[in-house]
Amino acid sequence: MTCDSVDYGSLVWSDDLILGIDQIDEQHRKWIALVQAYQSAVVDGGSAEEIQRTLTAAVAYTESHFDDEQAVMEEAGYPFIDDHLDQHRLAWRRVNGFTAGSPTEDGEETNDLRDSLADFLPQWLMLHINTADRQFARWYRSRSDSAQATAPCAPAAIDDGRVFADIPL
Numbered sequence: 001m002t003c004d005s006v007d008y009g010s011l012v013w014s015d016d017l018i019l020g021i022d023q024i025d026e027q028h029r030k031w032i033a034l035v036q037a038y039q040s041a042v043v044d045g046g047s048a049e050e051i052q053r054t055l056t057a058a059v060a061y062t063e064s065h066f067d068d069e070q071a072v073m074e075e076a077g078y079p080f081i082d083d084h085l086d087q088h089r090l091a092w093r094r095v096n097g098f099t100a101g102s103p104t105e106d107g108e109e110t111n112d113l114r115d116s117l118a119d120f121l122p123q124w125l126m127l128h129i130n131t132a133d134r135q136f137a138r139w140y141r142s143r144s145d146s147a148q149a150t151a152p153c154a155p156a157a158i159d160d161g162r163v164f165a166d167i168p169l
C-alpha cells in the first residue's frame with residue numbers, strides 16, 4: 001500500500017489510512033473527526049463555546065486513544081513500544097502546552113494558542129498514523145500471519161471446506 005495519496009496538510013479520513021487493526025482504525029476515524037471539528041471551529045471562526053467544547057472532546061479522545069493503543073501494544077508484546085510511547089508523550093506534552101494557555105480567556109495570546117494547536121494536532125496526527133502507527137500495524141499483522149502459518153498441527157481444509165473429512169455430515 002502506498003501513502004503517496006495522503007495529504008498531511010489536510011485532515012481528512014481516507015482508506016489509505018487503514019492499518020488493518022480494526023479497533024485502532026475505528027478509533028483513528030473517530031479521532032480525526034473530533035480533531036477536524038476543532039480545527040473547523042477555529043478556522044471558521046466558531047464561538048468560544050464551540051471551540052472550547054470541540055477542543056475538550058478532541059483532547060479527551062486523544063488521551064483515551066493513546067491509552068488504548070498502548071494496551072494493544074503491551075498485550076501484543078510490541079518490541080518498539082518505548083519509542084512509540086515517547087512519541088505519544090511528546091505530542092501530549094505539546095497539546096498540554098497549548099491548552100495550558102487559558103483557552104477560555106479572550107485575547108490575542110489565546111487565539112494564537114488555538115491557531116497553533118489547530119495547526120499542530122492535525123499534522124502530527126496524520127504523520128503519526130502514517131509512520132509510527134503504520135509501523136506497529138505492519139509488525140502486528142506480520143506476527144499474526146506467521147502465527148497462522150506456523151500454527152502447530154493446523155489441519156488443512158479439504159475441498160468442500162470441511163477440516164475433518166472423517167466426521168460424517
Ligand SMILES: [Fe+2]
Binds near residue numbers: 088
Ligand atoms: Fe500511536
